[in-house]
Every structure is written in C-alpha cells, then in structure tokens.
Amino acid sequence: MRHADGRAISVLVVDDEPAIAELISVALRYEGWEVTTAGDGFSAVVQARQTRPDVAVVDLMLPDMSGLEVLAKLRRQYPDLPVLLLTAKDAVEDRIAGLSAGGDDYVTKPFSVEEVVLRLRGLLRRTGIAEAESGAQVIVGDLVLDEDSHEVWRAGEPIELTATEFELLRFLMRNPRRVLSKAQILDRVWSYDFGGRSNIVELYVSYLRKKIDSGREPMIHTLRGAGYVLKPTS
Template identity: 55%
Template sequence: MWIRDAGGYGVGGHVTHYERVEKVRLLVVDDDPPIADLVATVARYEGWEAMTAYSGEDALRRAAEFHPDIVVLDLMLPGLDGFGVLDRLRRSGTMVPVVFLTARDGVADRVAGLTRGGDDYLVKPFAVEELMARLRTVLRRAAGPGFQRSVLQVADLTMDEDTREVRRADRLLTLTPTEYEVLRYLMRKSPTVLTKAQILDHVWEYGFGGRSNVVELVVSRLRRKLDGNGESDGGESLIHTVRGVGYVVRQVAE
C-alpha cells in the first residue's frame, strides 16, 4: 500500500511523494552473482529491501526467512532449477509473485514459466529499467485496485514513476531515458545537493568515471525542457547549481 507523505519541507521547497508503508522486499535468485547483485543494488536505489540467493536450495531458505513481496528467479540454477523452486513455493502455499529472468528464450520455456505460476518472463540480456518496470507492474497487479501510484513532486514539477510521465504544471515533458533517470535521482534526493560523481555513479554506473561534462550536458538539456525554453509557459528554474558542489532540485525560498 502507498500513502501520501504530507511532510517533507526542506531547504527552499516543498517535496511530496507517495511512499509505501513498508519497503518492498525483493529476493533475487541467480547463479551469476554480478547479475543478482546488480539487480539488488538497483532495487535498493528504488528504496526497496533486497536479498540475493545463488542456488535453488538457498532461494527456498532465504524465502522462508525473508518473506519477500516479489521474487526475480533464474531458471538455470545449480541443483534445484527455477521451475523446481517455483513448484516448491507454490506447494508450500506461498503465492508471492515471481518474475523469471533467464537466458532460456524458447516458447516452451516461456509458456511453462507462466502456466506453472510465474507472473512474468524476461529474457537475458535485459535492461534493468525494463525489469524494474515489470516488477512494479506485477506488484501493482498483485496488490489490486487499492495500490496507488508512486509520484515524486517538487513545486509544480511531478514525476509518475509507474507511467514515467513528467509534468511541469500542465505541460507534459518529453525526456530521454538518461534525462529521466538524472531528474528522478535529483527529485528523490531533494533538497540534498548531489555531486557530479554521485550522479555519474547512480545513472551511468560504469565506464564514465571523470566525465563530469556528460552530467553538465544532461542537466543543461533538462533545464531547457523544465523551464519552457524561456517561453511564457515556463516556471522558475528548479535545477540549481551549487558552485563547487553539484546540483539540486528545489524551489527557491520566498
């Protein structure tokens, strides 16, 4: 369940968003530790709790201890495979949503995964953003009509994390995936000032160390889009540069 947080007054602006009463608990099961750890790390950035398991037997033990809200499950596991894990979970009465993440892309595997009780099926190689979107969709479907969308808001700027719609007042903004992720990170952390290195590590993750000019270019494009390119329908600038530190999204205090 998500509830509106009416608090959040910070330096220079009013920040409101929807938060889950309890954090989403995600169990990631994959015998490739870098993949499992990557998915868990991204989920933690989303504010979720995440635990990893690298075998079928380990997955069952972790599920019994952790009581996850949703499971990302590989099919090709040592010992007990993904189908075996799912069968045992279902036989135990656990109806936790399961999203398969696997290199097995055959139609028969997809059909088996869905008909045996899986909730979605994603083939490797995969985009983490797509996986997280699918997880949110499955969670929303499992929670029923009472599940409210997660919305970030700073002043008249709003971001729907489920539909990925971004609006400045009544204007719907068209953002590239990178622009969206930079803005979301700034809004999630508002009114905290973020360094260029922090933004690089969060959005680009690898291979961009020291390339702070990339952040500057994306922030510059975001400012033009958020502020209406200087037109009359634009509002005051919400992305501020703190000299020698980095960037922050906030409304200027009156």
C-alpha cells in the same frame, strides 16, 4: 511504490551470477525497496522463509536446482507470491513452461534493469500488493529531494539542479551509505556505459558537490578505487 501502510516492498532476487544479482538489487534499492539475494535454490527457499518477500525474481538456470523447482517450493510456502522469471533461453516452449509452472511473467537475458523494474511494478499493481506513490520525498540528513516536483533542498535552502544532476543525486540518496561504483552509476543514470567514459561520472559528481556540499559539511564522499557514497552529516 510502497504498501498502503507505508512499508517498503520486499523483493527476493535469485541468480547465481553475482554481477546480475547486484545490478538488479541496486536498481530495486533505488526504488526504495528492500532486497534480499540468493545464489542458489536452497538459499532462496531459506531466505524466503526468513523474509517473506512481496515478490521474487528467479533465474531459471541455478547450480543446484532449476528455477522451476524453486518456483514450486516458493509457491508451497506462499501461494500468492508473484514471481518474475529470468531466462537465457528465448525458445517459445521455455517461456510457456515457465508460465505454465506458475510464473507470473518473464524477462529474457540480456535485459535492461529498467525492464525488470517495470515488470515488477506491473506485477505488484496487478496483484494489489502496492500502488504507485504520489508526492514521494527522499530524505537523507538535511537533504530533501521531491521526486514529483524535482525540487531539492538542503537545510531548507532550495538547490537548482539539471535533469542529469537530479537523477544522479536521486540514485545516491536512494542508496545512502552504500558505495556505488562508476559502472553502477553509469548504468542507472545514463543507461549505458558511455563507451567506457567513466570520467562523465567524476564530472557530474563534481557538479553536485559544488551545489550540495559547497560551504557545508560534505555529504558526497569518494572512496578511491571503489566509487562514491552519500552520507548524512553528523
């Protein structure tokens, strides 16, 4: 999804748990959105003033103020800002309080990142901020991926990929120059941890390398102990 004029969607993610904020951020960057994060309410208000986000994800439990206070402050800045609330509380009164305070939707922890993305897409459509893209292509250097036709080319030459290889490549291409850990890749591409079998990532990266990099300057790089990164060739 993008703005009608082609600009990327801007998202503010507010959560004091770095692992959760990073997980959501990676998933949203995968969608091609620009993400800013904040670990407390004060930082969230400052970031919102600087970036003017299109939509915000706000945890209700923050170290310096409640998520509802953050919601109120954000709404004073931008009255029409769509806000998705994250809560560890499943009581009906907590959900009602969040929605009554002006939250547009909520997700209860623990949640899947796919659910967060789907809820945000729904908010953006309902508020008219963005519409779904059609014919979207992702381009990194001489590598082109068509998300609709599931076709891939490198330097104009078509490359045949399996469905899993395609999803892995799309995740890497949606996050160019960004180091992605095996855990992040497992969560996004396979949606679960394979019982800790991170070697499945190594296996599929090796498959991709044979198809993408074989006989060419490599684009897929391994950072030992950190993960993988896709970079355009010079």
